[in-house]
Amino acid sequence: MxxxxxxxxxxxxxxxxxxxxxxxxxxxxxQDFSNVDSDYLKQKFEERLSERVTPYASGVWRYKEIIFPELEDRHMITKYEGNTGLYQAEKVNQYLGVQKIWLKCQSENPSGSFKDNGMVVAVSHGKSLGFNKFTCTSTGNTSSSLAMYSSLSNSQSYVFVPDKNISLNKVLQTVSYGAKVITFEGTYDDGIQFLEKYNNELGMYICNSINPFRIEGQKSIIFEIAQYFHWNLPDWIVVPGGALSNVSALGKGLRDLYDLGFIHKLPRVLLVQAEGASPFHQMIRNNESILKPEPHPRTIASALNIGNPPSWKKAKHTLNTTQGITISVTDEEILNAKAVIDQSGIGCEPASASTIAGLKKLYASGEIHPEETAVCILTGNLLKDTEVLQHYHLDDSKNSLFANPLFKSELIIDSIINL
Known part of the structure; x- marks a missing residue:
């Protein structure tokens, strides 16, 4: 390596x-895969599905040989992350007007988001180097994942959080796991620049997406999907785009599977951004070579509220190698798609729902054919942004397409029957 x-x-x-x-x-x-026996690894990955209490029961460490083979077992931290559900939902199918859609629910991870797949590898690597202090800047999901794994490994985490346009739920989760949380005036991008500038003085291990081991762990998401489909992937992988670490990781995972001979064609990648925070989509749409940061990103989907995504070059490489495309969607489109996913019994945070919102626009325009199959990555849990739920279903229910408001009633049988 x-x-x-x-x-x-x-x-x-x-x-x-x-x-x-x-x-x-x-x-x-x-990584050098030239001497890897792919058939042997496939068999090993299948056998590990029966593991229960070893680190290999993890949906990340199951694939250790193609994620971090050089890590000694004694440094492997795990909370049995990964192993998340892949579902079909009738209400989602009806909303899209197609049938061949699956939802990969990274929301089922221990801290409630896809960040766990990458964070467990990053913290394990940091511990192997002797670090006991870990840090990140975050709009929410990264911080809660880092805080969880740091505490699990008896280490301390220091989290830098912008003081505006974030989810209080995610901050409270981070605080509860024991992190020292520093709020600052500025954006996610300001926090990243601070950590990069003062990394040596801080003496902490950085766990943002600039960390290459984060990306190695996150690519396990595509490994799980491929194994579920017996190594025959669907036509499209649809992913939200904030810092762009996820699309970068999934793209790297796809290339690894192809190089290993596990798959024989690459699915196309659809990256979806929120209109108020879509600098990468704007760059691709305008056929520009350099990303122009959005200085004041604004979207109700807090995990997408990033104006200068650090992994944009890696994300562009993913699109180039998979014939991928981008699209942006409005907050209204995100919230309506989220309501449909929630009312399917699956649930997700707003950023996750951008995948269904983007897919709906492209099916409607004919850019994606109704017979083409797709897996949408749902990145975070339903309860990550409860302020959004309150606004959509209670405060602004008259203007929300799929609102499900509270019903006030006396405990009289006729009143209840007629609800």
Whole structure:
């Protein structure tokens, strides 16, 4: 394993671990699969599905040989993350007007979001280097995941959170896990720049998406989907785009599976952003080569409220290699799609619902054919943004397409029967 910069093609040894290249580019893990026996690994991954109490019961460490083979078992932290459900829902099908859609519910992870898949590998790597202090800047899901794994490994986490346009639920979850939470005036992007600038002085292990081991862990999401489908992936993988770490990780996972011979064609990737925070979509739509940050991102989907996503170059590489496309959706479209997912008995945070909102627009326009299959990644739990639920169903129910308001009634049988 080596660290590789896609910008300048420079390589570093893992013993010289760093978050970014000297040229300013982000690094990623490069693995040599030339001597890997793919058939043997497939059998091993199947056998591990019966594990219950070892680290290999994890939906991440099940794939250790193609995620972090060099990590000693004694450094493997786990809360049996991954192993999340893949569902079909009739109400979602009706909303889209198609039948061949699956929902991959990363919301079922221990801290309630997809961040656990990457965070467990990052914290395990940090512990293997001797770190006991971990840090990140976050709009919510990253911080709660980091706080959980840090406490699980008897370490301390320090989390930097913007003081506006975030979910209080996620901050409270982070506080409850024992993190030291520092709120600051500014944006997510300001927090990332601070950590990068003062990394050496802080003496902490950074767990944001600039960390290449985060990406290695997150690619296990696509491994699980592929294994569920017996290594025959659907036509499309649909993913929300905030910091763009997830689309970067899934793209890397797809390339790994292809190089290993596990799959023989790459599905196309659809990346969905919120209109108020869509600098990457704007760049792709306008056929530009450089991302122009959005200085004042604003969307009700807090996990997408990022104006200068650090992983945009990796995300662009994913789109290039998968013939991927982007789209942006309004907050109203996100909330209506979320209501349909919630009322299907599955549930998700607003950012997750952008996948269904984006897919609906593309099916309606004919850009995606109704017979094409898709898996939508639902990134976070229903209860991550309860302020949004209150606004949609209670405060603004008259204007919400699928509102389900409270009913006040006396306990009289005729009143109850007629509800």
């Amino acid at each position: 080596k660290l590789h910069c896609n910008d300048c093609d420079k390589r570093y040894s893992l013993s010289d671990f760093k978050y970014g290249c000297s040229c300013g580019g982000l690094l990623e893990i490069e």
